[in-house]
Amino acid sequence: xxxxxxxxxxxxxxxxxxxxxxxxxxxxxxxxxxxxxxxxx
Amino acid sequence: xxxxxxxxxxxxxxxxxxxxxxxxxxxxxxxxxxxxxxxxxxxxxxxxxxxxxxxxxxxxxxxxxxxxxxxxxxxxxxxxxxxxxxxxxxxxxxxxxxxxxxxxxxxxxxxxxxxxxxxxxxxxxxxxxxxxxxxxxxxxxxxxxxxxxxxxxxxxxxxxxxxxxxxxxxxxxxxxxxxxxxxxxxxxxxxxxxxxxxxxxxxxxxxxxxxxxxxxxxxxxxx
Numbered sequence: 001x002x003x004x005x006x007x008x009x010x011x012x013x014x015x016x017x018x019x020x021x022x023x024x025x026x027x028x029x030x031x032x033x034x035x036x037x038x039x040x041x
Numbered sequence: 042x043x044x045x046x047x048x049x050x051x052x053x054x055x056x057x058x059x060x061x062x063x064x065x066x067x068x069x070x071x072x073x074x075x076x077x078x079x080x081x082x083x084x085x086x087x088x089x090x091x092x093x094x095x096x097x098x099x100x101x102x103x104x105x106x107x108x109x110x111x112x113x114x115x116x117x118x119x120x121x122x123x124x125x126x127x128x129x130x131x132x133x134x135x136x137x138x139x140x141x142x143x144x145x146x147x148x149x150x151x152x153x154x155x156x157x158x159x160x161x162x163x164x165x166x167x168x169x170x171x172x173x174x175x176x177x178x179x180x181x182x183x184x185x186x187x188x189x190x191x192x193x194x195x196x197x198x199x200x201x202x203x204x205x206x207x208x209x210x211x212x213x214x215x216x217x218x219x220x221x222x223x224x225x226x227x228x229x230x231x232x233x234x235x236x237x238x239x240x241x242x243x244x245x246x247x248x249x250x251x252x253x254x255x256x257x258x259x260x261x262x263x264x
Contacts, residue, residue, distance in 0.1 A: 004075055004080055004081060005081075006074050006075055007070065007071050008070040008071075008081070008084075009070070009071065011070050012066055012067060012069075012070035012071055015066050015070070016062075016063055016066050016067075019059070019062040019063060019066060020059060020063070022243070023055060023058045023059045023062065023243070023246065024055075024059070026055065026058075026246055026247065026250055027052075027055040027246075029250055029254075030051065030055070030249070030250045030253060033250070033253045033254055033257055034048075034253075036257060037253075037257055037260075040257075040260070040261075
């Protein structure tokens with residue numbers, strides 16, 4: 001019978017990197033909007 | 042709120058999203074054991090339930106902003122409603138996609154016309170309607186129309202939650218996991234809780250940023 005693993009380290013690293021990318025891009029976007037608002041005002 | 046305090050709160054929200062997401066992913070992929078019947082595919086459940094919670098939070102936000110829009114006519118509430126409706130639709134699509142993948146793997150069907158699935162599809166169609174209204178609606182009336190639509194979406198949420206009780210469990214595929222205490226292992230509950238917190242914090246971050254973008258766009262339009 002095929003043994004199914006209980007942990008998925010590669011998926012954790014891949015999805016972890018994707019999560020960090022999404023959150024930091026969002027943060028970066030927010031700072032860019034702030035900078036744009038400051039420049040316009 | 043003071044601008045510096047506002048900025049600190051925003052930074053804390055972004056950092057919280059990163060930390061909660063990483064911890065939830067650690068629990069999902071490194072800690073929880075395989076579910077006895079469904080095996081590894083059951084892990085999609087943690088993203089599915091988390092995204093559903095984020096959808097409900099978004100609908101809660103558009104409902105609140107609709108009520109406050111009708112009560113105060115302050116433009117901020119309409120701006121918040123734009124952001125929450127878009128983010129809500131995003132998470133609604135995540136719920137549908139993960140649910141279909143899970144359904145196909147576990148029950149060999151992508152979709153079935155049963156109360157929980159149909160009521161959630163109706164919620165998604167309402168959110169699509171609100172977003173289309175923002176694009177094609179009459180600019181002078183769109184805020185009122187979208188607010189009315191938002192109330193309709195909020196009315197649909199209790200229907201989605203209680204729809205699972207309309208038919209006996211044997212007649213539908215969607216499980217009553219939480220209601221039946223189906224999560225036997227304590228790590229399942231912990232992973233589900235952190236999955237929900239991570240998705241909800243990401244949802245609030247997205248709404249926060251989208252509200253700021255919409256405010257800038259409206260400011261530019263008014264100049």
